[in-house]
Amino acid sequence: MKRFIGITLMMFCLLLAAAAPTLAAETPGSTTPALGQAAAPAPAVAPAPDAPVTQKAFDEMRSSLQVGIDTLWVLIAAFLVFFMNLGFAMVESGLCRAKNTVNILAKNFIVFAIASVSFWFIGWGLMFGDGNAFMGLKGLFFAAGADNSPAIGEAYQGVYSAINWTGVPLWAKFFFQLVFAGTAATIVSGVVAERIKFPAFILFSFILVGILYPITGHWIWGGGFLASLGMFDFAGSTVVHSVGGWAALAGVILLGSRTGKFRADGSVNPIFGHSMSLVTLGGLILWFGWFGFNPGSTMGVGDGSAIAHIAVTTNTAAAMAILGSTLVSWLIQKKPDLTMIVNGALAGLVAITAPCAFVGVGSAAIIGLVAGILVVLAVVTFDKLKLDDPVGALSVHLVNGIFGTLAVGLFAQDGITGTATGNGLFFGGGVTLLAAQAAGVLAVGAFTFTVSFAVWSAIKAFIGLRVSTEEEISGLDLGEHGTKAYPDFQGFLTK
Amino acid sequence: MKLIIAIVKPEKLTCVKQALVQANVGKMTVSNVIGCGAQGGHTESYRGAFTEVNLLDKVRFEIAVNDEFVQPAVEAIIKGARTGKIGDGKIFVVPLEECIQVRTGQTGPEAVG
Numbered sequence: 001m002k003r004f005i006g007i008t009l010m011m012f013c014l015l016l017a018a019a020a021p022t023l024a025a026e027t028p029g030s031t032t033p034a035l036g037q038a039a040a041p042a043p044a045v046a047p048a049p050d051a052p053v054t055q056k057a058f059d060e061m062r063s064s065l066q067v068g069i070d071t072l073w074v075l076i077a078a079f080l081v082f083f084m085n086l087g088f089a090m091v092e093s094g095l096c097r098a099k100n101t102v103n104i105l106a107k108n109f110i111v112f113a114i115a116s117v118s119f120w121f122i123g124w125g126l127m128f129g130d131g132n133a134f135m136g137l138k139g140l141f142f143a144a145g146a147d148n149s150p151a152i153g154e155a156y157q158g159v160y161s162a163i164n165w166t167g168v169p170l171w172a173k174f175f176f177q178l179v180f181a182g183t184a185a186t187i188v189s190g191v192v193a194e195r196i197k198f199p200a201f202i203l204f205s206f207i208l209v210g211i212l213y214p215i216t217g218h219w220i221w222g223g224g225f226l227a228s229l230g231m232f233d234f235a236g237s238t239v240v241h242s243v244g245g246w247a248a249l250a251g252v253i254l255l256g257s258r259t260g261k262f263r264a265d266g267s268v269n270p271i272f273g274h275s276m277s278l279v280t281l282g283g284l285i286l287w288f289g290w291f292g293f294n295p296g297s298t299m300g301v302g303d304g305s306a307i308a309h310i311a312v313t314t315n316t317a318a319a320m321a322i323l324g325s326t327l328v329s330w331l332i333q334k335k336p337d338l339t340m341i342v343n344g345a346l347a348g349l350v351a352i353t354a355p356c357a358f359v360g361v362g363s364a365a366i367i368g369l370v371a372g373i374l375v376v377l378a379v380v381t382f383d384k385l386k387l388d389d390p391v392g393a394l395s396v397h398l399v400n401g402i403f404g405t406l407a408v409g410l411f412a413q414d415g416i417t418g419t420a421t422g423n424g425l426f427f428g429g430g431v432t433l434l435a436a437q438a439a440g441v442l443a444v445g446a447f448t449f450t451v452s453f454a455v456w457s458a459i460k461a462f463i464g465l466r467v468s469t470e471e472e473i474s475g476l477d478l479g480e481h482g483t484k485a486y487p488d489f490q491g492f493l494t495k
Numbered sequence: 496m497k498l499i500i501a502i503v504k505p506e507k508l509t510c511v512k513q514a515l516v517q518a519n520v521g522k523m524t525v526s527n528v529i530g531c532g533a534q535g536g537h538t539e540s541y542r543g544a545f546t547e548v549n550l551l552d553k554v555r556f557e558i559a560v561n562d563e564f565v566q567p568a569v570e571a572i573i574k575g576a577r578t579g580k581i582g583d584g585k586i587f588v589v590p591l592e593e594c595i596q597v598r599t600g601q602t603g604p605e606a607v608g
Binding site: 487 | 506537538539540541
């Protein structure tokens with residue numbers, strides 16, 4: 001925070017320094033003192049002490065500063081979301097066995113690279129390019145379409161109109177959206193862990209981020225039909241989390257569960273994660289990163305009240321969810337399970353992702369509590385359904401992505417941070433908003449699940465999805481990568 | 496009294512233990528070991544370099560039994576551990592001179608249990 005203020009002050013000083021010669025020159029309509037000109041040396045003329053500041057010069061300077069501050073905010077928030085990749089890598093590898101650690105880390109590391117490239121290649125264009133209600137059609141490749149960002153609203157001229165409401169440069173918008181796409185892709189890696197073939201995962205991720213994610217994203221954030229229907233998803237409970245969840249669900253159905261996960265009588269054989277420290281630290285990193293994910297989605301600082309509000313709803317939901325999941329896990333398992341505590345935090349964060357800017361702090365608390373309860377019940381249920389999810393990602397991202405989206409329809413308060421969403425069911429708005437939210441959940445679910453299923457099936461037919469049982473038992477580290485994660489440690493008892 | 500030392504594949508640990516318990520041999524010590532025999536190793540790679548690893552992960556059981564339990568225990572271990580492939584392991588039966596129970600101080604076949 002101090003750094004943010006310090007940098008802003010520094011920039012303000014630089015801007016004044018650049019503006020000083022312009023003000024002193026007393027010529028109306030002088031060029032905008034853009035930040036780039038701060039480095040240009042001004043002529044050594046002392047400015048006249050009573051030089052009047054023209055309204056135009058002042059407006060230009062203020063608008064330039066506004067763009068600068070907003071860009072700073074968007075980029076720092078994006079860096080926080082990028083940082084969440086560390087969290088995912090730690091949570092996933094911590095919850096899986098040591099013999100598969102290299103493989104899980106490799107998947108998490110490479111998935112961001114894949115996301116970066118495919119989102120640049122076509123993802124951005126499909127998602128935010130001008131097009132029809134279903135997908136973008138202009139400026140598809142390499143984010144190279146015509147664009148005069150940071151111009152906003154009426155002044156915007158370009159092919160990415162859906163995102164012309166934020167006054168930051170195109171690459172800031174692009175990078176911010178890219179890290180979100182990366183988050184969706186990395187959700188899948190946890191669910192298919194410990195038995196998926198590395199190339200199968202890579203192939204699927206390219207298609208998920210390049211095609212599936214942007215299309216559904218276009219429907220909600222890109223000016224598509226769900227946005228027209230009045231569906232709201234502020235930071236992506238549906239766009240990011242449930243999309244990752246549906247894609248993972250389709251994958252795990254075709255992939256099958258890990259060898260030894262279910263006993264002959266159908267009961268669950270717990271497969272222990274190898275590092276609870278990693279899981280916990282990863283959970284905290286994800287929580288930290290979420291402060292970029294949610295408040296950053298304003299893509300502008302405004303007067304600060306919105307981003308502050310969102311930070312608090314985000315945190316409150318996480319905290320209440322932890323209490324909820326700890327309680328339920330304590331009841332079901334007789335002792336509080338650390339992994340359920342951490343999953344609870346993540347569930348609360350996913351659930352508040354859609355409503356964070358549309359609900360009050362009290363509502364956020366309730367949403368969080370319900371999310372924490374839901375996640376524990378979901379973990380147990382998925383096991384009962386014989387769907388093996390080593391890290392609980394389906395329970396965290398899919399179930400609570402859906403819940404968070406619907407929660408908008410229940411708890412929204414019209415205009416609470418400036419967006420006219422209409423009121424949710426519990427605030428006198430009837431079921432209009434809830435119906436739109438439900439429509440969104442169904443549409444995105446149907447599309448993502450079906451197409452993912454088709455893609456996974458195709459990959460299964462061509463190169464196979466699953467490693468051999470022998471490789472699964474000796475560990476994917478050796479089988480897929482030829483290297484062990486912990487070659488010095490002897491810890492291979494398989495009880 | 497005999498001490499049975501069995502080296503088996505790690506993934507067979509649960510099977511061997513269950514088979515032993517079914518044969519009424521419920522007391523054992525299990526440890527991680529690495530070893531080689533007829534089973535060839537595998538290749539590991541690291542930053543462009545390759546190496547043959549032929550000390551492979553195994554699991555060792557140490558079971559103290561009275562003479563009448565030697566045959567059932569050995570049969571149970573084989574039932575639990577055999578896959579038919581090279582690397583299934585070996586069982587050694589060594590004479591056990593004395594056994595003392597720490598809690599009671601009891602010695603001899605009663606202490607073996």
